[in-house]
Amino acid sequence: xxxxxxxxxxxxxxxxxxxxxxxxxxxxxxxxxxxxxxxxxxxxxxxxxxxxxxxxxxxxxxxxxxxxxxxxxxxxxxxxxxxxxxxxxxxxxxxxxxxxxxxxxxxxxxxxxxxxxxxxxxxxxxxxxxxxxxxxxxxxxxxxxxxxxxxxxxxxxxxxxxxxxxxxxxxxxxxxxxxxxxxxxxxxxxxxxxxxxxxxxxxxxxxxxxxxxxxxxxxxxxxxxxxxxxxxxxxxxxxxxxxxxxxxxxxxxxxxxxxxxxxxxxxxxxxxxxxxxxxxxxxxxxxxxxxxxxxxxxxxxxxxxxxx
Amino acid sequence: xxxxxxxxxxxxxxxxxxxxxxxxxxxxxxxxxxxxxxxxxxxxxxxxxxxxxxxxxxxxxxxxxxxxxxxxxxxxxxxxxxxxxxxxxxxxxxxxxxxxxxxxxxxxxxxxxxxxxxxxxxxxxxxxxxxxxxxxxxxxxxxxxxxxxxxxxxxxxxxxxxxxxxxxxxxxxxxxxxxxxxxxxxxxxxxxxxxxxxxxxxxxxxxxxxxxxxxxxxxxxxxxxxxxxxxx
Ligand SMILES: Nc1ncnc2c1ncn2[C@@H]1O[C@H](COP(=O)(O)OP(=O)(O)OP(=O)(O)O)[C@@H](O)[C@H]1O
Ligand SMILES: [Mg+2]
Numbered sequence: 406x407x408x409x410x411x412x413x414x415x416x417x418x419x420x421x422x423x424x425x426x427x428x429x430x431x432x433x434x435x436x437x438x439x440x441x442x443x444x445x446x447x448x449x450x451x452x453x454x455x456x457x458x459x460x461x462x463x464x465x466x467x468x469x470x471x472x473x474x475x476x477x478x479x480x481x482x483x484x485x486x487x488x489x490x491x492x493x494x495x496x497x498x499x500x501x502x503x504x505x506x507x508x509x510x511x512x513x514x515x516x517x518x519x520x521x522x523x524x525x526x527x528x529x530x531x532x533x534x535x536x537x538x539x540x541x542x543x544x545x546x547x548x549x550x551x552x553x554x555x556x557x558x559x560x561x562x563x564x565x566x567x568x569x570x571x572x573x574x575x576x577x578x579x580x581x582x583x584x585x586x587x588x589x590x591x592x593x594x595x596x597x598x599x600x601x602x603x604x605x606x607x608x609x610x611x612x613x614x615x616x617x618x619x620x621x622x623x624x625x626x627x628x629x630x631x632x633x634x635x636x637x638x639x640x641x642x643x644x645x646x647x648x649x650x651x652x653x654x655x656x657x658x659x660x661x662x663x664x665x666x667x668x669x670x671x672x673x674x675x676x677x678x679x680x681x682x683x684x685x686x687x688x689x690x691x692x693x694x695x696x697x698x699x700x701x702x703x704x705x706x707x708x709x710x711x712x713x
Numbered sequence: 714x715x716x717x718x719x720x721x722x723x724x725x726x727x728x729x730x731x732x733x734x735x736x737x738x739x740x741x742x743x744x745x746x747x748x749x750x751x752x753x754x755x756x757x758x759x760x761x762x763x764x765x766x767x768x769x770x771x772x773x774x775x776x777x778x779x780x781x782x783x784x785x786x787x788x789x790x791x792x793x794x795x796x797x798x799x800x801x802x803x804x805x806x807x808x809x810x811x812x813x814x815x816x817x818x819x820x821x822x823x824x825x826x827x828x829x830x831x832x833x834x835x836x837x838x839x840x841x842x843x844x845x846x847x848x849x850x851x852x853x854x855x856x857x858x859x860x861x862x863x864x865x866x867x868x869x870x871x872x873x874x875x876x877x878x879x880x881x882x883x884x885x886x887x888x889x890x891x892x893x894x895x896x897x898x899x900x901x902x903x904x905x906x907x908x909x910x911x912x913x914x915x916x917x918x919x920x921x922x923x924x925x926x927x928x929x930x931x932x933x934x935x936x937x938x939x940x941x942x943x944x945x
Contacts, residue, residue, distance in 0.1 A: 406827065409829070409830070410827075413824055421812065424812050425812065618808070619810050619811065619812070621770075622808045622809075622810060623810070623821070623825070624797075625768060625770060625797060625802060625804075625808070626797060626798075626802070626821070626822045626825055626869070627794045627795065627796075627797035627798035627800075627822075627825055627826060628794070628821070628824075628825035629791070629794050629825070630790065632824070632825055713769075713770055
C-alpha cells in the first residue's frame with residue numbers, strides 16, 4: 406500500500422512537471438537564479454577566507470637586536486618565543502644575512518653602498534621575525550619581549566627595537582578591518598540567501614495558486630492530504646534538481662571567464678580552478694539547496710489550499 | 714430522534730454566506746437508503762449550497778447534517794476523506810482536473826480511494842463505456858464539449874460504486890437524447906441499491922421519474938411530495 410502510494414505520487418509529480426511545461430521552465434529559471442546566488446556565496450566565502458589569510462600572513466613583527474648581542478642569547482629568545490602558543494613562526498636573520506639583504510635592496514643606490522664600505526663594519530643587528538596565529542595577539546608577544554624576557558646572560562637587554570610599537574596603529578586598523586569584513590560578509594551572505602529563497606518560494610507558491618481549484622476538487626473526491634501534497638512536493642524537488650544541474654553547468658563557463666580576473670585581483674586565487682577542485686562539495690551544496698528549497702516551498706505553499 | 718431507517722438528515726440547517734446573503738433557512742428533511750430524491754427550485758434557491766454543506770465543502774451556519782447518524786461536520790480530516798469516498802458527486806460546473814486526461818481524471822478518484830492498478834485498468838474503460846465516452850478516453854477536458862465533460866463528471870462519480878450519488882444539474886448541458894440516457898443511468902444505479910440525490914430544473918425529468926420531489930424556494934423547503942410532479 407505504501408509503495409503503491411509512493412509510486413503513484415512520484416509518477417504524478419513527473420507527469421505534472423512535464424505537462425505544465427512553461428510553468429516548470431519559469432520555475433526552474435527562477436530557481437537557477439537562487440542557486441546561482443547560493444553558488445556565488447560559497448565562492449565569495451572562499452575568496453574572503455583566502456584574502457584574509459593573505460592579509461594575516463602579511464602582518465608580522467621584527468625584533469632587532471643590538472649589534473653586540475650574542476647569537477646564543479638571541480637563539481634563547483627565539484626558543485622562548487617559539488614556546489608561546491600565540492606564536493606560529495619565528496625566523497632568525499643573522500647579522501650577515503641582514504647585511505646581504507640590505508645590500509641587495511639598495512644595490513642601485515651607490516651612495517648608500519659606498520657609505521657602508523666606509524663604515525668598515527656591519528652596522529646591522531640580527532633580527533627575529535615573528536608571525537602570530539592571529540593579528541590581535543601581537544600585543545602580548547610584544548609585551549612578552551618588553552617584559553625582560555630578552556636579556557643577555559649579564560642581565561642587560563639585548564633588544565634594540567621592536568617595530569610593533571611603530572606599526573601598532575596599522576596593525577590595529579588591519580585587525581579591525583579583518584573583523585568587520587568577516588562580519589559584513591556573513592551578514593551579506595545571510596541577506597542574499599534570504600532574498601533569493603523568498604523569490605523561489607514565491608514562484609512555487611504562484612504555481613500552486615494556479616492549481617488551487619484542482620486541489621479543492623481532489624479534496625472533495627476524498628483524496629488524502631499526502632496524496633494531494635505529494636506530487637507537488639515531487640515537482641518542487643524536480644525543480645530543485647533540474648535547476649541545480651543547470652546552475653552547475655552554467656558555472657563552468659562563468660568561472661572560467663572570471664578565472665583570470667580573480668587571479669590578478671586576489672593573489673593566487675583562480676575561481677575556475679577553485680570550482681574544479683571543490684566541484685563535488687559545491688555540487689552537493691547547490692543541488693541539496695535546490696531540493697530543500699523546492700520541497701519546503703511546495704509543502705508550505707500548499708497548506709493553505711488543503712483546508713476544504 | 715433519528716430513526717435507523719434514515720440515511721441522511723438535514724436538521725434545521727441554515728446557511729448565511731460571509732457576505733450575509735441567506736442561502737438556506739431552517740431546512741429539514743431526511744433521506745432513506747436507496748431512495749431517489751429530486752430537489753427542485755428556481756435558480757439561486759440554494760440547491761447547490763445544500764449539496765456543498767452535505768459534502769463538507771461549506772459549513773452550516775446553524776443546524777446539523779447527519780450521515781448514517783454521524784454529524785458530517787464533526788468528522789476529522791481523515792474521517793471526512795473516507796466519508797467523501799463513499800459519496801459520488803457530480804458538480805454543476807463539472808470540476809474536472811484540467812491537466813489530466815479523461816482516463817486520469819477517473820483514475821485519480823480510484824487512486825485516492827486506494828484501489829489497485831488492476832482495478833483501475835479494468836474499471837475506468839468500463840465506466841466510460843457506460844457514459845458512452847470511450848473514444849475520448851485520452852483527451853483533456855479542454856478538448857471536450859460541455860455535455861462530454863458532464864458525462865466524465867458522472868463517470869467519475871460512479872466509478873467507486875458509492876453509497877450515495879449526488880448529481881447537481883447533471884443534464885443542464887445535454888440534448889434531450891443524452892438527458893434521457895443520463896437519467897436512465899441514474900435510475901439503473903438506483904435500482905442496484907445506490908441512493909441518488911438529483912437537482913434539476915427539467916420538468917420532463919421530474920415527471921418521468923415519478924419519485925420524491927423536494928422543492929426549495931429562497932432557501933426554504935416549500936414542498937416535499939412522495940411522488941411529486943414539477944409544479945412551478
Ligand atoms: N460562495 C458564496 N458566497 C456568497 N453567496 C453565495 C455563495 N454561493 C452561493 N451564494 C448565494 O447563495 C444563494 C444560493 O445559491 P446556490 O448556488 O445554492 O443556488 P442554486 O439553487 O444551486 O441555483 P442554480 O439553480 O442556479 O444552480 C444564491 O443567492 C447565491 O448568490
Ligand atoms: Mg446550483
